[in-house]
Amino acid sequence: MQLPRPIGREAASRKYDILSALMAFALSRDKHIQRQILRIMALITTRYNWQRDELTMGQGEIARLWSVDERTVKREMARLRAQGWLVLKRQGARGRVSVYGMNLNQMLEDTRSAWPLIGDDFVSRLQPAETPKHAVSNVVSLRTVHVADGDGSLWSAAQACLHAEDAAIYGAWFQALADAGVDANALTLAAPTKFHAAYVASNLKERLLSAVRRIDPTVRDVRIVA
Template sequence: MTGYIRPTAQLRRITGPGASSVKYDILTALLVTAARGDPVDSRLALRLSLVITARFNWRTGTFAVGQKEIARMWGVTERTAKREMAELRRRGWITVSVPAARGRVTQHAIQLPAVLRATMPHWSAVGPDFFARMSDAPEPEREGEGAANVVPLHRDPLPLPAEDGTGWSLAAERLRAQDPATYNAWFAPLQPVDLESGILTLMAPNRFQADYVRTHYHTRLLAAVVTENHSIREVQITVAAP
């Protein structure tokens, strides 16, 4: 499933109390991609950030802006604006929700899960707190906070997997540092099987383990993997043969 991530806590709270900070997080993810991404990603992320800031309806998840107005905002020709909008649609960042009709411009929906998936490799550049917030991981403790009162309840973290060229070893190290107990219980048993066409396949020891990680930790897992290997676009979890 190219460009797919499960809805994070951010996407579940884009309206109502606290929505303003969530919107800033989404824009931050786009802008850090504009600053650090490859030339095409950077350009598209910056242009979509401007559309979101100027014309996006957060309640409906849509914007309706004519091609001429988009070209003026972006400082490009209408032909270039048309080409850029087509590329945003091709990547799945936006989709047509209401086609153009006489007297009415096309209404587009922004597919925030796909957009955030594209920005994942750059989350850690903003800071560990931002990365944790966006990936539904525990936020790191600030120095001196809580350390004196911590009572260890879990065994020491399990060893990291050997480096195999997929980036899984580095991702596992990141996951272990975030939350040793969760790493021990859910991530350490996963074994890399294959990396092909940008899809990393991990094998779980049983179906329950696989289903639980998919349901509860997919975004955290994918964010860690993508951060360490930018060529990966998805993680699949299989089950060991009986």
């Protein structure tokens, strides 16, 4: 899913959608997840610049906002970065605090299971934010679409998810990708040609990563090579 940056005429509704998804997801989880999401929501609502996608706030300020010590702030910020929700845009230096961005698309994807708890109208409102099928299925595959037998691997499980989501796109682009292993929290997939690799990386990587992360949330990236 690619969510438009929350600016312009629909900015307010998009912001509420993101915060609503976080809230509903937190309420459906245990107290540890609830506390973590409450903390990220506090950063979003008090200091996040939506238009510039920037959170500029020192560890001391965050500790005061969260009512914790700075060691807790360091641990929690590291968890949020590892989770893919926070992105370090500029490392802090002497006299200057770090600048973070918010991966709003990842937040929505990770909270997708809680959308129905808000209501069908919420789900239908967010679904159009996904990549339109006609934009990525302009190449008709003449090959038989085949889903790999479940061999217990991460990629075979992700293939089943991708096929269930859209068999046409799976057959045209994902079926030909071969598992090249997982290393340093990244799954590497081999494409048959450089063009194939470039197209998937440019147009379908978020959909691909989303499916992989539903199987193994520790994976933070998918590399496409030829």
